[in-house]
Amino acid sequence: MNSKWYLYILIFSIILVSCGDDVLPKPKAMLRLEYPESSKERLVSEKFQFEHNAQAQVKKNKNFSVTLDYPLMKGSIFITYKEVKNNLEELLADAQKLSYEHVVKADNIMEQPFINEKDQVYGMFYEVAGDAASQAQFYVTDSTQHFVTGSLYFRAKPNYDSIYPAAVYLQKDIRVIMESLRWNE
Structure with missing residues (x-):
């Protein structure tokens, strides 16, 4: 074969290999996550009660503490109860320190x-933006007997x-917890 045929075969191979779909840039988009509409359940503890998202798996811990686990989101809301014994200022300072x-x-x-x-439910909700370990913190108290913190x-x-x-979804759940929390006397 002469070199002319090699040239034709080379050009034909290049054309054949280069034929294909045009490369197009991917459009800018964000992942859209939709979570189910939450239905409410009431959790009753010895010291307090509140409504929470029925999607959460409830685990009652010692000392009247509660963990609301959301396995699909790999998130948890940890709720801790403490009695007020002339130490309200200390409890408030600890809650604020934890948030900051x-x-x-x-x-x-x-x-x-x-x-x-x-x-008689008074408190503070802290919404944390950025790459922090916790995206929300809160505390509620009646100022005389009960103090509840959550993270x-x-x-x-x-x-x-x-x-x-x-x-954002779980921060809404925290607001529901705060708004529905009642003290058991």
Whole structure:
């Protein structure tokens, strides 16, 4: 065979290999996560009671503490009860300190006071934005006998962009907990 045929075969091979779909850039998009509409259940403890999302798996711990686990989101809300024994200022300082320990990684911490005078439930909700370990913290008290703190944690590396939809969903659940919390006398 002469070199002319080799050239034709080479050109034909290049054309054959180069034929294919045009490469197109992928459009910018974000993952859309949709969570089920939450139905409410009432959790009754010896010291307090509240409504929570029925999707949560409830685990009652010692000392009247409760864990609400959301396996699909790999998140949990940890709720701790403490009795007020002339130590309200110390309990408030500890709750605020716990919330602001995340300031190193947080982009912003937004405080939202909560007052329910009718049922004597007073507190604060902390919304944490950024790559912090906890995306929300809260405390509620009656100022005389009861003090409850809560924290939202995910079992994943704290990447705010990735956990944001789940964090927003669970922050709504925390607000429901705060709004429905009542003290058992």
